Amino acid sequence: MASALPSVSELDAAELVEMAGNTEDLVIIDVRSAAEFESLHIRGSYNVPLPLLSEHTGRLAERLGSRVVLVCQSGVRAEQARGHLAGAGVDGALVLTGGVPAFAAAGGDVVRGAQRWSLERQVRMAAGSLMVTGLAGGRFVSPKVRLLAGAIGVGLTFSAATNTCAMGQALSKMPWNRTAAEPTAQSAISQLPAAR
Structure with a gap:
């Protein structure tokens, strides 16, 4: 059973930890680079780096539903992504306060890879x-x-x-920041679940 997202633009890490296990239609988009994503990311999140999201906002917005959480390292890039998506009609996207490190610190399920500096x-x-x-x-x-x-x-x-x-x-x-292959527009868009 899906729970409703709050009507604010930010989401606390503890709230996302609780929500992540209780919703099947929640889409978590990580807007960091592929190298950052490879080193630490929220299990089940999708990597769509901010430059790619900025360039293909319309195509991505068509694919997204209303249950979107944007994450990055601290929240700055995720907030920029939220602005782009809002301009394309995705008004309910939330930004994870404190980014992926806050989610990990709150006990969230993360995938750890090769460690790099953020x-x-x-x-x-x-x-x-x-x-x-x-x-x-x-x-x-x-x-x-x-x-x-x-x-x-x-x-x-x-x-x-x-x-x-x-x-x-x-x-x-x-x-050193490009060791992981950056997703292409096609691969980033096709990986996202279709909007419900």
Whole structure:
């Protein structure tokens, strides 16, 4: 027997843990990269990376019913996906608060694979390293090197203001983040159950 989804746009991890075992028509879409999905994902979830979802929102929306939960690492990419789907008529999609790690911490059924750093952690490491390099280089090499730290600060501010991340998009294309095969539009859409 299916239970009703709450009428809010966010869903707590503990609520999803409870719902996941009691509903057969719930569709959980993981919008992280294939490499992130491979390292840890909710059992039974479908991998549709955010760039793919953004590009083929209409086709995906046709396939989805009203019982959709979007997940990522923290909730930021899932919220972006929710916005895309809402624009295509899927108004009831929910975003898992705290992402897949929160679901795992709440005792949810997850599949663990090869462990990698999350994309958000890689962004923090890259941004922090570049800022330290800019500040140290400005002190010991040339004051002009401090511009690197300033540019990273501007990029982070822009990222927060627009809820996008150019550094994350660039890092997602790095070889260590592409070890798993990214799904194609056809494979992502065909894996989803037909809307009821």
